[in-house]
Amino acid sequence: MTGLEASGLRVELAGRAVLHGIDLAIADGGVTAIIGPNGCGKSTLLRTFARIVRPTEGGVTLDGRDLWDIDARTRARRLGFLPQAPQTPEGIRVRALVTRGRTPHQGRFGLLSKADHAAVDRAIERVGLTAFEHRRVDRLSGGQRQRAWIALALAQETSILLLDEPTTYLDPPHQVDVLRLVRRLNRETGITVVMVLHDITLASLYADRVIGMRDGRLAFATEPGERLAPDQIETLFDMQVHALDHPTADRSIIVPRD
Amino acid sequence: MNRALISTAVAAATLIALMVWRLIGGDPAPDLAAAFAGIEPERAILLHFRGPRLILALATGAALGMAGTVLQVMLRNPLASPDIIGFGAGASTGAAVGIVIFGDIAAAMPGALAGGALAALLVMSLAWRDGVSPLALILVGVSLTLILTTATDILLSLSPGVLATETTRFLTGSFASADWRTAGIMSVTALIGAGVLAAYAVAVDRLEHGDDVAITLGLEPNRVRLAVTACATGLVAISVAVAGPVPFIAFLAGPIARLAAGRPGTVLGLAALVGATLALGADALAGLPVAGTRLPAGIYTALIGAPAMLALLLRLEVDRK
Numbered sequence: 001m002t003g004l005e006a007s008g009l010r011v012e013l014a015g016r017a018v019l020h021g022i023d024l025a026i027a028d029g030g031v032t033a034i035i036g037p038n039g040c041g042k043s044t045l046l047r048t049f050a051r052i053v054r055p056t057e058g059g060v061t062l063d064g065r066d067l068w069d070i071d072a073r074t075r076a077r078r079l080g081f082l083p084q085a086p087q088t089p090e091g092i093r094v095r096a097l098v099t100r101g102r103t104p105h106q107g108r109f110g111l112l113s114k115a116d117h118a119a120v121d122r123a124i125e126r127v128g129l130t131a132f133e134h135r136r137v138d139r140l141s142g143g144q145r146q147r148a149w150i151a152l153a154l155a156q157e158t159s160i161l162l163l164d165e166p167t168t169y170l171d172p173p174h175q176v177d178v179l180r181l182v183r184r185l186n187r188e189t190g191i192t193v194v195m196v197l198h199d200i201t202l203a204s205l206y207a208d209r210v211i212g213m214r215d216g217r218l219a220f221a222t223e224p225g226e227r228l229a230p231d232q233i234e235t236l237f238d239m240q241v242h243a244l245d246h247p248t249a250d251r252s253i254i255v256p257r258d
Numbered sequence: 259m260n261r262a263l264i265s266t267a268v269a270a271a272t273l274i275a276l277m278v279w280r281l282i283g284g285d286p287a288p289d290l291a292a293a294f295a296g297i298e299p300e301r302a303i304l305l306h307f308r309g310p311r312l313i314l315a316l317a318t319g320a321a322l323g324m325a326g327t328v329l330q331v332m333l334r335n336p337l338a339s340p341d342i343i344g345f346g347a348g349a350s351t352g353a354a355v356g357i358v359i360f361g362d363i364a365a366a367m368p369g370a371l372a373g374g375a376l377a378a379l380l381v382m383s384l385a386w387r388d389g390v391s392p393l394a395l396i397l398v399g400v401s402l403t404l405i406l407t408t409a410t411d412i413l414l415s416l417s418p419g420v421l422a423t424e425t426t427r428f429l430t431g432s433f434a435s436a437d438w439r440t441a442g443i444m445s446v447t448a449l450i451g452a453g454v455l456a457a458y459a460v461a462v463d464r465l466e467h468g469d470d471v472a473i474t475l476g477l478e479p480n481r482v483r484l485a486v487t488a489c490a491t492g493l494v495a496i497s498v499a500v501a502g503p504v505p506f507i508a509f510l511a512g513p514i515a516r517l518a519a520g521r522p523g524t525v526l527g528l529a530a531l532v533g534a535t536l537a538l539g540a541d542a543l544a545g546l547p548v549a550g551t552r553l554p555a556g557i558y559t560a561l562i563g564a565p566a567m568l569a570l571l572l573r574l575e576v577d578r579k
Contacts (some may be wrong), residue, residue, distance in 0.1 A: 052470055076476025087334070089522040096521060101463055104476035108461035156475070207384040 002081075003192065004049050004067075004160060006057030011044055018044045020216045021058070030161070030224050031186050031193045033207035035200055036236055041216040043084070043164055047207065049194065050081035050162050062160075070134045077103035080158035082149055084165045088137050090233045094148050095133040098123055102153030123154035126188075127181060143174035150181065154191075163195035167202065175199070179206040200254045202226045212236045228252045262528065265385055265518035273316075276538045280312050284545055297385070306437070308552050314423045314436035315541040315555070316387040316534045317444035318497045323533020324448075324455050324526055325490035326508030327515060331524045332486055335392040336570055339509040340494040343399025347406040347500035348377020348430055349491075354410050358417045366428060367499040374495030377402060378487055389469065431504035431556025433541045440500040448530075451493045455526055458486050463523040504556045507536050508561020515572065535561075 004026040011019040018041045026032055026049075034042045042073070047053040049060055051067045060067045062079060082100075088097070101123065102116045124133050127147040132140065137148050146166060153161055167175035167183065184208050187192050197203040203210050210228055212219040220232045230243045233254050240257040281304070282290055288308070291574045292300035326339040340346050352373015356365035381402060385395040410429070461482045464472045469479045494508065511533035515525040518532075540555040540562075 047470075050474060052469075052473055072473075072478060073476040076474065079474075081474040082326075083468070083474075086471050087466060087468045089466045091516075091520070091522050093521065100464055100475065102469070103460065106460065108457055258478070 002063050005061050005193070006045070006048070006058070007061070009045075009048065009055055009060065010057035011041075011048055011053055013044065013053070013058045017056075018047070018216055019029050020214075022218055024211065024218060024221070026160075026194055027224075028192050029186075030208040031183055031191055031195070032209045032211060033073040033195055033197045033203035034182065034211045034212065034213060035197055035203050036219070037214035040213045040236075042213050045213065046081075046162050046164050046196050049073060050079065052081070073104045076156065076158070078158055079160050079162070081162040082153050082158045082164065082166060082167055082227055086149060088145070090138055092137050093133070094129055094135055094140070094151075095120065095124065097137050097148055098133075098151045098155050101152040102155065119157055120155050123151040126154055126185060127151040130223065131158050141174075145175055146170065146174075146178050147181065148179070150185075154185065154189075158191070160192045160194070163221065165198060167197065167199070175202060182206065200228075200233060204251050204254060205249065225250075228254060230254070262519035262521065262525065264300040264517075265520075266528050269518070269528060269535060270516075273531055273535045273538065276535060276542060277312060280315075280538060280545075281308055281567070283434050286552075305398060309439045311433050311436040311541065312538070313441040314444055314501060314535045315433040317441065317448040318433070318501045318504060319449055319511075319534035319537025320509040320530040321448040321493040321497050322504065322537070323511030323529040323531075324451055326491040326510075327488050327512030327526060327529035328459070329490050329508075330456055330512045331382060332383065332465050332483060333390050333392065333395060334466055335395065335573070336398075336513055337396050337509075337567075339512070340490060341503070341505050341508045342403075342567070343395055344377045344402035344406070345374055345383050345399075345491050346478050346508070347403040347495050348380075349374035349495040350503045351406040351410050351413075351497065352376070352495070353499055354413055354425050354429060357428065358413055358421055359513065363428065367496070368438055370495040370499035370556070371492070374491045374498070375488075376517065377406070378491040382487060428502050430554045432528075432544065433501055433537070433558070434544065434552075434553035435567070438499075443503040444500050446494060447496045451489055452526075452530065454489045455486070455524075458482060458489070459524045459526045460484050462486055466522065468495070501510065502556065504537065504540070504559055506559045506567070507533050507540075510536060510559075510563055510566055513566075 006022050006024045008018055009022040012162060017240060021034055034045065036042045044053055048055055060072060084224060099120050106112060124130055127150050129147055129151060132144065137145055166178050170178065179202055182193055208224045209222050211221045212232055214236050219235050220229060228243060230241045233241050241254050242257055243252040243254055246253050282288060288303050289300050293304040329340055330336055330338050349370040352419045353366040353370040356369020357363055381399050384398045385391055387394060414425060461477045464475055464477055465479055465482060511529045514532045515528040516522060519525045519528055536559060541559040543558045544552060544555040
């Protein structure tokens with residue numbers, strides 16, 4: 001099959017078991033959100049998909065091949081990943097940052113082709129930062145900085161993009177802004193998105209499919225387009241919730257019971 | 259207009275002016291007409307003294323500039339240049355041990371290479387905390403430098419007078435005793451180093467974003483670190499073997515180049531130019547009489563470098579607050 005697939009995935013970090021046997025296939029073309037309590041292993045699962053954390057047992061395949069057997073550059077043209085807090089060197093400009101997304105396409109000495117420049121232009125335009133491309137990244141607002149990083153991932157021109165809590169450190173309007181952008185990019189370019197999110201309602205609103213994790217195991221996985229049910233959330237968080245109807249979208253809004 | 263390009267042009271122009279001056283200027287200025295007519299000693303002065311001295315300073319400066327900038331960027335720390343984190347001290351001590359044990363100045367080269375490699379290995383492994391910890395790196399490097407300096411002093415005190423004098427003279431960074439052999443060795447070293455580091459510069463720049471991003475971009479951080487550390491250590495060790503330790507060029511070149519270019523990253527070519535300019539400038543000063551004597555180039559680079567290091571430390575302190 002195409003896409004990412006974990007089977008019998010176990011991961012230990014510093015001798016402690018973090019993931020206990022995960023089987024999960026990510027189909028191409030959708031937006032998937034992974035939610036769960038702190039320490040449930042959701043970030044570790046994403047980082048294992050990104051080939052940063054090495055499985056202790058089982059494995060992850062990309063297009064049917066073991067992720068760890070694929071040549072690094074080939075993998076980097078297929079699979080993008082944005083960590084939760086990537087380091088931004090002091091003084092780097094937006095365009096220079098986004099250009100770094102071209103690394104797996106560039107030649108040995110870093111020479112850029114016309115196609116590279118065009119991809120960078122497109123990526124910057126897609127996230128709406130064209131007017132800011134010569135600004136210093138460290139002087140942008142949090143929301144704009146996140147857009148610049150998403151543009152880097154877009155310039156990489158992968159067909160799968162993994163996002164680790166892309167809304168951390170952002171205030172509510174900017175959280176929505178980033179998730180709208182992610183969904184729009186998915187609809188326009190067909191890029192497959194898998195993201196770890198903290199906020200249940202945002203996950204419910206902006207993901208086609210929600211995966212719940214608890215204690216290093218999958219608790220539930222909705223079908224694409226299926227609404228979240230209250231009992232699913234209750235299995236994750238030990239709290240009683242209501243699922244309300246969103247006024248305009250066919251999605252659930254989860255609120256705690258009083 | 260591209261600021262990096264302008265800076266590179268300015269640095270190149272400065273360097274060329276210095277080169278011309280070092281070759282045909284100074285007091286007394288060589289009689290060029292006589293030199294080209296093959297009249298001695300004018301010809302010999304140009305060909306056997308000024309020529310190799312110029313090339314040695316140029317190649318050493320460029321090599322140190324490149325080694326410094328790649329380590330600073332790779333380790334994400336402006337203080338992480340080889341002359342501060344102990345690689346240079348390792349090479350110096352190694353060279354001194356070589357000279358004293360074998361009683362021959364020719365043993366400086368293998369000694370410097372072995373000492374530099376050992377110091378690099380020791381510093382990197384002691385500073386490794388799931389990645390190189392910036393603070394541990396500086397502390398380990400500075401401690402190692404102190405230990406090695408003391409060890410060298412002990413070694414010199416215990417060795418016979420003539421040998422000790424020769425070694426002491428060697429351990430004062432200077433281009434004054436250049437000949438075509440040392441100039442040739444250093445030029446080839448700098449050219450090979452430039453080729454290898456240019457191929458790794460793209461990867462080194464991406465390591466600044468952290469290993470997660472580097473891996474995502476299809477790089478292999480540990481392989482890059484190993485290759486770049488080995489290459490930078492080789493450049494530093496060989497420069498120590500042919501010119502003795504010339505402090506602070508490796509430390510200064512990168513920050514000056516980044517400031518001039520107005521962007522972060524290795525800016526390898528510009529750093530090489532700045533390093534060469536610093537070395538040549540220091541050597542030009544070394545040619546001037548001070549209180550009836552001449553001071554070696556290393557003294558002048560230290561005079562510029564030490565206050566610059568202090569300024570950088572104070573700035574880092576301000577940034578943290």
